[in-house]
Amino acid sequence: MDKGGDAISLTIKFGVTNIAISLPASSKVSDLMHQLQSATDILPRVQKLIFKGKVLTPDLTLKNAQLKDGSKIMLMAAQGFQSRFPVRSASPVKRKTSPPKSSITSKQIPLKPTEVEESRLKAWKLTGVVSLRDSGSQKVPAAVWSLQSAVRVLDLAGNCLSAFPSDIKGLTNLQRLRLWGNQLKSDSIDWKSLASLSQLSVLALDHNLLDTIPPEIGQLTSLKYFTASNNKLASIPEEIGNLRVLEKLDLSYNCLRDVPAGIGRCAQLSEINLTGNLLISIPASWSQMMFLKKLLLDSNQLKDFPPAILQKCAQLQTLSLHSNELTMDDLRELEGWSEFDKRRKDKYTKQIDMQVMGSTSGFDEGADTEQWQRW
Template sequence: MEVAGDKSSPDSSTITVHVKFSGRTLPISLSPDSTVRDLKSLLQPLTNVIPRGQKLISKGKVLADSSSLKSQQVTDGSKVMLIASQGLHQGDGPITKEVTSSSTNTRRTFNGKQSQIHKTETVLNRNRCDRWKSTGVVALSECQLKEVPDEVWACGSSVRVLDLGNNFIQEVSIKISALKSLNKLFLNANDILDGKISWESLSSLKSLTVLSLNQNQLTAFPSTLGTLTSLCQLHIANNKLTSLPEEIGLLKQLQILNASNNRITSLPSSIGNCQSLIEIDLSSNLLAELPETFGNLHNLKALHLRNNGLKSLPSTLFKMCSQLSTLDLHGTEITNDVLRQVEGWEEFDERRRSKHQKQLDFRVGSGVFDEGADDGRGL
């Protein structure tokens, strides 16, 4: 078994790969020892294309899922092209540059009359508003937006899902409080800075269960985060966060926390109060230790700690977190010898092996070999 976090393991410094997709360039930071499959997993929430539908090409060569980036000569600054297969996507699927261009050209074919263009756009906007109100879903990802259209706020309490990912939005205004029934808010890959989010208005959205702010420019979260008590998923990866507020402990319903690729140096002990947590990803931060209260997370199944400065784990982690079966410690100083000294190691190791065997059996029985399986990286 590969030793997780052994000092003799390959270089685990972070590189940035520039992935070109649908007329945009997506910078992705990860270890050179990560596999192509890892890169595809990071691209899924940014592109809506599932890993099985992604074809990655570098220097004219298709990258193999199981190969490491280093072995494929993908280094810091490398450019990779993503080609998406039709039908293998989430939601409305990727919005291509050609679709935007085609719709624009269509609007400009009405005898070249500016008044007719304005009339057509008004009709389109009205139809779009009606559709948003009837479905409750506002899908505006990859629309080159610099601000949220006013028609969105006009939909009010009809909106349940708002996807504004992969745009150039810099501000989340006070107007967001009009979306009182909002369940899911996606603001991935924008240009949002500290002070540009009306946290007071955001905290009024008491039905919010999913908040995604991956890949922005945030350095801190205010205490008002603790008022979003219905939150089940919090995605804040690829920002510049240095800490999490003590009030995170008030999120009793939180099941998934992804705060990877930030600059977090320590965690509040109150995180132990988030006892609904099932999965935590704190990879690629600056953590030197974890609070002992991690042992209170009895429902925790997966803990990702890759690329941190950790030398030990909370003493009660294995004993108290009796459902934990996935633990990624690559790029840390924690070796298997250290792990074997932690109480409850044998039981955890048995759960890990059992899970791995079930995944192998599933892959063999179903013929699915590219998704959802433990490939031996980490524990």
């Protein structure tokens, strides 16, 4: 690696190990992640890089991330992918914790596709929570499908699944399905069977290889949380507007050039994240979403913004439009901006007051248990 010119030297702390890497300042964080894969055997998709308390997103350049020569970065990774270095705190802090509700054991045991320990199977049946997170599975064990209506939560995040079969339709009481961080393509999922899950409220498909979402998604009418960030999505069907109880939609870091006007029919939506796409416009029909509080549109190609959203979305408090072609002067000229700006300032005033007067449990590098229990 050439260290001349605008190259910067970084120190990445991973457990008790310090890793030195030098890259040009124009490199992206994703380039740094690939360098770390060579050094640690940890796949980029399960790396979390933290600098000054903020998670570095793969699309940022090192310069834009404000990294300088000598900067120190913390590397965190999902359990099961830390193959080369021991990870432990240099100065452990004792704290009271309870096991996440979504896990049955603290140690995941690698399974052959057709084998499940009898005790584990009984625990799954008793609790309704099947957790195979980070177990290295290439196929869902047949024993999982045999549980049928007993399963409420199925967590298959961080595995090597390349297909998801029709057997899923047998889990008739499934409420949460996590498929984050696998190798799933759009045509390798049996969407018809997936759409038959009438009680499904959480569907997480982040960090896969999806290029489209089919119309069947509109049949999941109990869905409240749908996330498919960090894929290759080029289109979203109009039928997504049928998800009338949807509260959170995350399609960030994909390849979307437009989004359906029908999303405006999702009357309960409170948060939409479309950061890191190729959007040139947002439908004015989204002004129908009376409960919308947060709209994230950073790193797109937006040249304008519908004033109707500012005027009619009376609960909108967070609007993020960094790295677009819009300027603050453009926004200030829009009808409804002054009302939105007042809501935005009131929100941050309350947050500042809470930081002064409220209690805090301390900074945990983003690994809070409530987040993972929810998803």
